[in-house]
Amino acid sequence: MTTLDAATDAMNEWRIHAFAELAPFTLPEGERMHSAGSLVGVASELRPEPDASWSIFNPPVANELVVRGADTSGEDPASPAIGDLADLIDDWAAGAPAGVPLQLELPVALRGAPAVLAARGFAPVSTFAVRRVEGEPRPSAWTSKPGRKLREVTADDRAGVAGLLEELHAADADAATGAWAHPQLREHLLDYASKVVDVPVLAVVAEYFGLLAGVANFAAPGTVAPRTSRERELYVQFTAVTRRLRAGGVGAALVGELDARARAAGAELLAVDFGALNPESAPFWLRQGFRPLTTMWRRR
Structure with missing residues (x-):
């Protein structure tokens, strides 16, 4: 079974080639661990303080999954199948609290991820971009x-x-x-x-x-x-x-x-x-x- 440390190292290894501008991914903290193939996800509950100004751009509560793992862009022949991401999301969603929005952030290079997410009712919310x-x-x-x-x-x-x-x-x-x-x-x-x-x-x-x-x-x-x-x-x-x-x-x-x-x-x-x-x-x-x-x- 892939560990969170190994999955994070693997993601950082391919990230520096695809997106040199992105800071290295860190080890996430959360309440529940999920895994599928060489992918690992850590789930946690987000509750922005109502008095925090940035809370106007977020739901009052959300369950977030932070994904770490090897390259799924298709450039690496040893990369995991996109099915691993589907299995990871299904496992996370099955155990998430009912009625709470689910969210996750992924590098745009993950080929096949949009189709996997859209098929499960997810929609893109925001994009982080640089110039x-x-x-x-x-x-x-x-x-x-x-x-x-x-x-x-x-x-x-x-x-x-x-x-x-x-x-x-x-x-x-x-x-x-x-x-x-x-x-x-x-x-x-x-x-x-x-x-x-x-x-x-x-x-x-x-x-x-x-x-x-x-x-x-x-x-x-x-x-x-x-x-x-x-x-x-x-x-x-x-x-x-x-x-x-x-x-x-x-x-x-x-x-x-x-x-x-x-x-x-x-x-x-x-x-x-x-x-x-x-x-x-x-x-x-x-x-x-x-x-x-x-x-x-x-x-x-």
């Missing part, structure tokens, strides 16, 4: 037109930023990304907005003829756990554009400004999580050159 900071910044076509500018965020923008984040949250909720009608939603959005305007060096807003059209910001250093192998990683916490001005270049201008700031700061990588099924968000980030690394799947 290397390299080359020279390109001038924004959006800001070259009259009445449009990018500027530093100010304290007067707090309510407007909260409104933009509320639009983003609603769009993600509609796309079933995990965002939900949290009882403290407005309070948490205002808290996020306050943190954005309190550290203006990390944020940029787009203004369209005096209207607050969009906002983008980096997470403050130390507030988001690093998930890549790069020491100089910057995490894009939010990029939100008001619905009436989407698909007009505002978002690309905001991300371009963040990229320029990251380059000036000596960063190597930009990282972001986006709604995998959000019809506006997912195509946008791919157009900006972000490469998907892992995807979170969930079954309600």
Whole structure:
């Protein structure tokens, strides 16, 4: 029987070839162990504290499976059959608490995994993606037109930023990304907005003829756990554009400004999580050159 240590070592061995940007996978902690072939999974219950702002993007409770094991991408002839993943998921789901959403995150390189998960009622929720900071910044076509500018965020923008984040949250909720009608939603959005305007060096807003059209910001250093192998990683916490001005270049201008700031700061990588099924968000980030690394799947 494959041990968790051996499965983790095996996953890290093939990960460095497929996704050099990903940080090494660690030994997960959990309540129940599952195994199938050379795959091992550790299940645990997640209960975000309602007072934590990030809880607005997660269900109140979920049962999560962390999978470790050898390469199932098909590149390694000694890799386990994709059937092992099916057996692992079936074993986990059979013993999971009734009525609790199930979720797991897998590298996008696991060929065959989407079919296995979809056949069992799972849907992609969010994707973690990265973009290397390299080359020279390109001038924004959006800001070259009259009445449009990018500027530093100010304290007067707090309510407007909260409104933009509320639009983003609603769009993600509609796309079933995990965002939900949290009882403290407005309070948490205002808290996020306050943190954005309190550290203006990390944020940029787009203004369209005096209207607050969009906002983008980096997470403050130390507030988001690093998930890549790069020491100089910057995490894009939010990029939100008001619905009436989407698909007009505002978002690309905001991300371009963040990229320029990251380059000036000596960063190597930009990282972001986006709604995998959000019809506006997912195509946008791919157009900006972000490469998907892992995807979170969930079954309600």
